[in-house]
Amino acid sequence: MLAALKKNPAAKWLGLALVVIALAVLPFAVEAGAGRSWVRIIDFALLYIMLALGLNIVVGFAGLLDLGYIAFYAVGAYMWALLASPHLSANFPAFAAMFPGGLHFPIWILIPMGALVAAIFGVLLGAPTLRLRGDYLAIVTLGFGEIIRIFLNNLNAPVNITNGPQGINKIDPFSIFGIPFNKPLSVFGFTVPSVALYYYLFLALTIVIIVITLRLEDSRIGRAWVAIREDEIAAKAMGINTRNVKLLAFAMGATFGGVAGGLFAGFQGFVSPESFTLMESIMVLAMVVLGGMGHIPGVVLGAVLLATLPEAIRYTVVPAQKMLFDRQIVDPESLRMLLFGLALILVMLYRPAGIWPSPVRKREFATAEKAGKLEPEQYPDRTEASEGARL
Amino acid sequence: MSRLALLEARDVAKRFGGLQALADISLTISHGEIYGLIGPNGAGKTTFFNCLTGLYQVDEGRFLFDGAPLNVKAPYEVAARGIARTFQNIRLFANMTALENVMVGRHVRTRAGVFGAVLRTPGTLAEERAIHDRARELLRYVGLERRSDTLARNLPYGDQRRLEIARALATEPKLLALDEPAAGMNATETASLKALMERIRADGVTILLIEHDVKLVMNLCDRVAVLDYGRKIAEGPPAEVQKNAAVIEAYLGGSLA
Numbered sequence: 147m148l149a150a151l152k153k154n155p156a157a158k159w160l161g162l163a164l165v166v167i168a169l170a171v172l173p174f175a176v177e178a179g180a181g182r183s184w185v186r187i188i189d190f191a192l193l194y195i196m197l198a199l200g201l202n203i204v205v206g207f208a209g210l211l212d213l214g215y216i217a218f219y220a221v222g223a224y225m226w227a228l229l230a231s232p233h234l235s236a237n238f239p240a241f242a243a244m245f246p247g248g249l250h251f252p253i254w255i256l257i258p259m260g261a262l263v264a265a266i267f268g269v270l271l272g273a274p275t276l277r278l279r280g281d282y283l284a285i286v287t288l289g290f291g292e293i294i295r296i297f298l299n300n301l302n303a304p305v306n307i308t309n310g311p312q313g314i315n316k317i318d319p320f321s322i323f324g325i326p327f328n329k330p331l332s333v334f335g336f337t338v339p340s341v342a343l344y345y346y347l348f349l350a351l352t353i354v355i356i357v358i359t360l361r362l363e364d365s366r367i368g369r370a371w372v373a374i375r376e377d378e379i380a381a382k383a384m385g386i387n388t389r390n391v392k393l394l395a396f397a398m399g400a401t402f403g404g405v406a407g408g409l410f411a412g413f414q415g416f417v418s419p420e421s422f423t424l425m426e427s428i429m430v431l432a433m434v435v436l437g438g439m440g441h442i443p444g445v446v447l448g449a450v451l452l453a454t455l456p457e458a459i460r461y462t463v464v465p466a467q468k469m470l471f472d473r474q475i476v477d478p479e480s481l482r483m484l485l486f487g488l489a490l491i492l493v494m495l496y497r498p499a500g501i502w503p504s505p506v507r508k509r510e511f512a513t514a515e516k517a518g519k520l521e522p523e524q525y526p527d528r529t530e531a532s533e534g535a536r537l
Numbered sequence: 538m539s540r541l542a543l544l545e546a547r548d549v550a551k552r553f554g555g556l557q558a559l560a561d562i563s564l565t566i567s568h569g570e571i572y573g574l575i576g577p578n579g580a581g582k583t584t585f586f587n588c589l590t591g592l593y594q595v596d597e598g599r600f601l602f603d604g605a606p607l608n609v610k611a612p613y614e615v616a617a618r619g620i621a622r623t624f625q626n627i628r629l630f631a632n633m634t635a636l637e638n639v640m641v642g643r644h645v646r647t648r649a650g651v652f653g654a655v656l657r658t659p660g661t662l663a664e665e666r667a668i669h670d671r672a673r674e675l676l677r678y679v680g681l682e683r684r685s686d687t688l689a690r691n692l693p694y695g696d697q698r699r700l701e702i703a704r705a706l707a708t709e710p711k712l713l714a715l716d717e718p719a720a721g722m723n724a725t726e727t728a729s730l731k732a733l734m735e736r737i738r739a740d741g742v743t744i745l746l747i748e749h750d751v752k753l754v755m756n757l758c759d760r761v762a763v764l765d766y767g768r769k770i771a772e773g774p775p776a777e778v779q780k781n782a783a784v785i786e787a788y789l790g791g792s793l794a
Contacts, residue, residue: 365649366649366664366665367651372630372632373641376631380629382613383622384644387611389611
């Protein structure tokens with residue numbers, strides 16, 4: 147069917163138009179059907195897609211198991227919080243003298259800054275781990291992730307940079323072209339609620355990130371990442387500078403995490419260290435692994451599923467229990483972890499490559515069938531067949 | 538053999554703890570020849586390869602390649618200088634297709650970075666097309682064009698060997714170092730491999746060959762060096778080396794007396 151679509155450009159454009167329309171009306175449909183809180187959940191799902199795609203570059207493409215990925219999300223979030231809130235001016239006279247009302251950078255500066263700062267952190271945290279592989283790398287990155295969180299938790303003294311466990315609040319809401327995102331927007335008498343505005347912004351950035359990832363995957367750099375994952379020694383022998391290419395993977399992955407973190411800070415209006423625990427790193431990793439490591443549509447699917455299903459459980463389990471037993475017996479939070487664990491086990495048993503793995507294997511089966519039809523006699527003599535090809 | 542030297546090893550030595558894996562190996566490989574490196578198991582052939590290709594650092598001695606010292610700190614620099622290798626235990630990128638494996642080989646001769654890839658600049662697109670076309674050409678060259686979409690790990694053994702050669706050729710080497718390419722091949726496969734190597738040489742690439750198949754080495758190589766316990770015990774045209782007493786002793790064992 148997909149092949150048919152590719153051959154028929156009209157059908158392709160029609161399909162694309164349908165997808166665009168579906169994505170455009172999604173927040174309104176969801177709000178009408180399930181309530182505004184679900185639009186908010188979809189906003190978070192989009193942030194998780196960005197995170198999962200970033201981690202997918204490190205884990206899925208380059209094969210570097212990173213258990214501290216959420217650190218870059220934290221770096222992006224805190225950078226945004228510091229540059230778009232009264233916090234620094236409230237705590238440092240120097241800042242107060244220059245910016246009496248606090249720092250309020252526009253989104254056009256904050257997003258690239260978040261990407262850049264996170265990329266620098268990606269390189270800084272990646273550099274010491276270059277010689278490590280597998281389990282050892284996982285342990286060290288896990289440690290780095292926790293170090294960042296603990297720093298954020300404790301950098302309120304002697305100088306108050308992060309405001310410690312209380313976190314930073316009063317972060318500016320987004321505004322683009324003077325349109326504030328924290329109020330509903332009226333367009334020609336049609337009201338777009340605040341969560342839907344965020345939805346469109348996050349969707350746009352998610353699409354940008356998906357396009358970047360797709361293009362990187364199908365490039366010289368993307369192939370070098372996969373080569374390192376497959377066999378680092380052979381990759382070196384092919385002339386790949388594995389040090390730089392790995393650092394590039396860390397930096398690119400961190401970039402997406404930093405952007406998502408900044409958006410998170412602006413969306414919430416508040417950041418604190420408890421949003422960046424090890425559990426979050428594991429959650430994002432589970433999205434990548436469950437969805438289909440290294441396969442972009444699979445990773446997106448994994449992120450959507452793992453970001454929305456727990457909420458669905460929360461919204462169905464409590465009423466269901468009330469109806470059945472007249473009271474709540476199991477806390478949805480503990481049920482969530484139980485079901486999550488069960489889902490992981492089932493996926494690993496029945497779909498070890500993920501729910502939606504890369505189609506390379508399907509392609510592979512197709513060619514194997516074609517090759518199988520060739521009788522050995524028909525198989526052309528290689529030396530003859532290769533006449534004409536020159537070095 | 539008064540042709541220009543392509544590779545010169547001078548007193549190369551490598552120790553692993555107390556084991557002298559290579560001791561004062563000196564040899565010269567000329568442009569355009571097929572040079573065989575033979576010896577019993579454990580003689581140091583692969584160690585020599587690993588020193589040459591930068592996987593190991595030599596303890597003593599040095600290599601001169603193409604008229605300049607081969608001062609490598611990392612293996613990837615070796616490929617840039619024009620030395621490509623295959624591995625004794627095949628090291629393909631197993632979950633990439635045959636075509637992608639060869640495309641990775643073009644890495645060192647191409648430039649595109651992240652921004653080019655993301656923005657799809659005309660230069661990047663042209664380079665990408667060139668990588669693709671060259672990879673297809675090389676697959677045809679080794680006779681694997683029908684297998685281009687097959688995952689490397691699903692290729693038959695002999696084809697995996699050929700794919701490794703194609704991948705190495707993609708780096709545009711001056712010296713192609715093959716570590717036991719005919720291991721585990723039947724007579725037909727070996728014959729066609731021999732034809733391939735002769736063609737590569739005819740196309741101007743010098744070959745350094747480690748091989749156990751004595752018949753293949755004798756028929757193919759212009760000169761061979763024999764290693765035993767890390768030392769070079771003989772060097773010369775195959776016919777001469779075959780008669781060398783030290784070589785016979787190394788391979789068959791000394792007299793019992």
